Amino acid sequence: MSEKIKWGILSTGQISGKFAEALELLPEAEICAVASRNAGTAKKFAEKHGILKAYGSYLALADDPEVDVVYIGTPHSFHLENSVMCMRAGKSVLCEKALTINAREAEEMIRVAREENVFLMEAMVTRHVLLVKKVLGWIRDGEIGEVRMVKASFCKRADFTPSQRHLNPGLGGGSLLDLGVYGISFASMVLNKPPESVVGFGHIGSLGSDEQGAALLKYDRGEIAELSFALRTDAVNDAYVFGTEGYIKINEIFSIPTKATRYRDDKAVAVLEDTSTGNGLMQEAEEVMRCLKEGLKESPFMPLEESLQIMRIMDKIRAPWELTYSNDIQ
Numbered sequence: 472m473s474e475k476i477k478w479g480i481l482s483t484g485q486i487s488g489k490f491a492e493a494l495e496l497l498p499e500a501e502i503c504a505v506a507s508r509n510a511g512t513a514k515k516f517a518e519k520h521g522i523l524k525a526y527g528s529y530l531a532l533a534d535d536p537e538v539d540v541v542y543i544g545t546p547h548s549f550h551l552e553n554s555v556m557c558m559r560a561g562k563s564v565l566c567e568k569a570l571t572i573n574a575r576e577a578e579e580m581i582r583v584a585r586e587e588n589v590f591l592m593e594a595m596v597t598r599h600v601l602l603v604k605k606v607l608g609w610i611r612d613g614e615i616g617e618v619r620m621v622k623a624s625f626c627k628r629a630d631f632t633p634s635q636r637h638l639n640p641g642l643g644g645g646s647l648l649d650l651g652v653y654g655i656s657f658a659s660m661v662l663n664k665p666p667e668s669v670v671g672f673g674h675i676g677s678l679g680s681d682e683q684g685a686a687l688l689k690y691d692r693g694e695i696a697e698l699s700f701a702l703r704t705d706a707v708n709d710a711y712v713f714g715t716e717g718y719i720k721i722n723e724i725f726s727i728p729t730k731a732t733r734y735r736d737d738k739a740v741a742v743l744e745d746t747s748t749g750n751g752l753m754q755e756a757e758e759v760m761r762c763l764k765e766g767l768k769e770s771p772f773m774p775l776e777e778s779l780q781i782m783r784i785m786d787k788i789r790a791p792w793e794l795t796y797s798n799d800i801q
């Protein structure tokens with residue numbers, strides 16, 4: 472592998488643009504090529520980000536021998552297909568959250584990564600935000616005692632246009648896969664184990680996807696995570712970790728936070744502020760490049776087994792709902 476890590480960007484949507492901007496700030500990264508379903512769109516994206524090669528097909532990017540790692544920024548329903556195509560062509564993959572539509576797809580994606588012996592990671596940006604790592608340090612150091620409860624809310628008012636991905640079931644839309652995944656992943660990171668029991672309610676809206684929902688996860692020592700998520704509701708988007716000796720509030724948006732406060736007896740005793748996080752996307756890309764340079768096939772910050780567990784939890788949450796994605800049907 473050359474000194475610089477050569478990235479390919481697969482798709483030209485809003486987060487691909489942000490990820491490209493993050494890569495542009497990293498001297499050890501080079502965006503070698505971009506691909507879109509449309510050659511003109513790829514060319515426009517390439518011009519904006521100073522990328523030399525623009526492909527009008529995803530396959531052409533997968534087949535480019537210069538590319539080391541591909542960033543997948545497509546809607547959820549295409550993550551498996553796009554990632555497998557790149558990994559079968561020998562590329563490492565950073566795939567946006569939610570990793571797939573369901574656990575069966577996640578198992579398949581991970582199996583292919585192992586068969587091809589390539590790096591694979593779910594792009595769960597929260598894991599790479601510096602402030603979040605410091606909060607985890609507080610928890611591991613016992614600053615709030617034993618963790619008993621986790622609470623997180625991620626809600627927004629998304630575009631209600633049926634063709635947009637957010638609420639379009641054909642594109643894997645819905646609040647659980649789009650936003651609920653952050654809270655589930657957050658609880659998984661803090662408690663560092665899968666739950667024993669999972670219950671969830673979801674409201675299926677007129678577009679046929681879950682507009683909002685809530686889930687309760689219960690763990691083996693009685694710990695509880697309380698999570699809410701919505702795509703047509705304005706709400707606060709903060710997170711809390713409650714312990715026997717105090718609690719931590721992570722300010723909104725908890726997925727890419729800039730402030731966290733630790734409380735004891737309801738008094739603020741410590742504050743963390745970080746406005747230089749690069750939105751976590753830079754750190755996420757750096758983690759991928761570190762793993763590639765060290766020959767790791769997965770990251771300890773977002774292990775594949777944990778991404779799979781998170782997909783299993785989401786399968787359980789939505790099992791009682793009247794929501795079946797076409798990817799669910801084998």
Ligand SMILES: NC(=O)c1ccc[n+]([C@@H]2O[C@H](COP(=O)([O-])OP(=O)(O)OC[C@H]3O[C@@H](n4cnc5c(N)ncnc54)[C@H](OP(=O)(O)O)[C@@H]3O)[C@@H](O)[C@H]2O)c1
Binds near residue numbers: 487507549567636649
């Ligand atoms: N990490 C984060 O903070 C973050 C934030 C937002 C979203 N995300 C995740 O990133 C992914 C993409 O989200 P986004 O908001 O960037 O979506 P978006 O703006 O709709 O972009 C998705 C892109 O996927 C490609 N695509 C391929 N097949 C498509 C189809 N049938 N319909 C629509 N687009 C299709 C398109 O690129 P081409 O036209 O170039 O082929 C499109 O621009 C999702 O997994 C989402 O959950 C992550």
